[in-house]
């Protein structure tokens with residue numbers, strides 16, 4: 001007989017399998033076609049051992065060998081039966097698709113994210129519009145409540161950061177302006193920079209971090225704890241009920257916070273102007289007012305309204321995407337803040353370009 | 363019985379912080395037997411299991427697991443001992459942030475040097491054995507209570523532990539699934555020589571699997587013996603349980 005007889009060890013458990021595997025590998029290379037696995041001495045066989053032996057036997061068969069098991073006790077053969085590996089080719093190894101398919105898939109994925117968020121956008125605005133006219137949907141106290149949470153509670157941090165930004169802007173440019181004896185232009189610089197750029201941007205970033213994350217976490221928690229389902233079952237659409245008041249609140253509060261940030265930022269600049277550049281307060285503010293055209297103010301306003309919509313939309317979108325338990329909430333909240341800040345900055349750049357090149361001139 | 367005792371409890375009094383739940387409990391569990399723990403809800407069954415696996419420290423008494431004195435074992439040795447024990451918690455205790463398959467893979471990944479391929483096969487097999495062949499890629503929160511229990515059982519039996527503790531494995535299961543779960547427990551005992559300590563209330567299930575029954579009442583052992591002895595027992599709470 002031209003058969004290899006391989007005696008298996010007494011114990012085949014998860015502990016012995018790794019070394020047994022390297023031992024058995026030689027069988028794959030052996031030219032003889034017939035292989036006998038001798039179970040005569042096996043007395044301890046666990047599920048890992050059973051699965052390993054049988055899937056190894058299958059590998060041998062795939063390599064065109066004939067495999068027989070011999071000398072099995074009733075117990076061993078029953079164990080092999082109970083722990084027979086599942087031999088549909090596993091989904092565990094997803095075949096690597098070629099690069100174009102993968103790019104196509106991910107583009108497709110992004111497209112569907114984009115469409116989902118467009119639909120959400122349209123829905124929210126539809127409800128925002130309807131809620132304006134339907135008394136039942138108007139939740140004025142909720143708007144005020146949200147407004148306070150988003151706005152009033154952010155006053156201190158927004159003010160502090162705006163002050164520092166105005167202060168730093170003035171300080172950084174002071175040295176250069178001084179060289180040319182152009183001290184007074186520090187007022188122009190700070191005012192234009194704050195109102196058309198820094199004010200809206202930092203306010204939006206802070207609100208995205210504070211309130212965007214809170215909105216995402218709130219919706220995500222409601223989603224994973226099936227509260228959203230409960231609302232739906234009661235026939236209450238979560239969009240007008242939960243989201244629209246927040247939209248109103250943000251649309252009112254973010255521009256107001258931005259104006260506040262602008263004023264404080266300019267005051268920050270004034271501190272440098274007065275103490276370091278020897279400008280008096282009155283000329284400083286006269287200069288500020290003379291340099292501001294409607295265009296800057298309009299730019300700032302358009303930006304902050306756009307940012308408000310972006311923050312709300314991103315927060316809502318990620319909130320509804322939550323799945324799993326508490327950690328699902330954490331995940332979407334982080335993604336939401338990052339995405340929200342990213343989109344705010346992208347929108348800021350686009351609006352900046354539009355107003356710089358095209359834009360209405362007043 | 364001549365077989366050796368794998369678990370030995372001597373005069374165990376225990377509970378939480380100040381509250382005494384278990385009072386002077388003593389019993390042994392023999393190698394290869396299935397001991398069913400019975401009792402009305404709140405009588406201390408889960409608390410007893412928590413003592414046996416070292417999650418709670420008793421006020422007094424001794425516990426021997428696989429010949430080791432559990433209470434005086436240094437932490438490292440206790441950790442190694444714990445690998446020989448499978449535990450199915452009453453609420454499943456799956457990690458919620460990872461899939462069912464990843465949950466079942468934890469013991470293999472932490473305690474063996476097996477290849478990923480083999481681990482995947484083992485995980486799928488164990489999930490099939492507990493009747494969840496299609497749940498591998500779901501998150502625990504996407505399963506029903508009974509399914510979560512069974513996924514947790516698959517994780518508990520991953521390494522074929524010599525001792526398996528199962529807290530109400532059949533709760534919330536339909537009769538068909540419950541029966542196949544019982545068959546699995548019997549197979550594990552027969553083929554791998556597993557010793558099982560099972561908390562359950564299902565009378566049909568008790569009849570199918572129990573070698574002996576331990577009946578807890580208000581933290582004390584009201585009865586310990588076979589099913590026939592239990593049916594004939596004079597103890598009030600036991601009588602009430604079988605003839606409510």
Ligand SMILES: Nc1ncnc2c1ncn2[C@@H]1O[C@H](COP(=O)(O)OP(=O)(O)O)[C@@H](O)[C@H]1O
Pocket residue numbers: 378381383401402403404405406407408409410
């Ligand atoms: N973590 C805990 N702290 C204090 N008391 C507890 C705790 N868990 C359970 N108990 C109490 O211990 C008693 C027994 O509970 P348990 O062992 O869970 O009962 P069961 O037999 O239903 O499994 C109950 O009275 C319960 O209120």
Ligand SMILES: [Mg+2]
Pocket residue numbers: 407408409452529
């Ligand atoms: Mg319990």
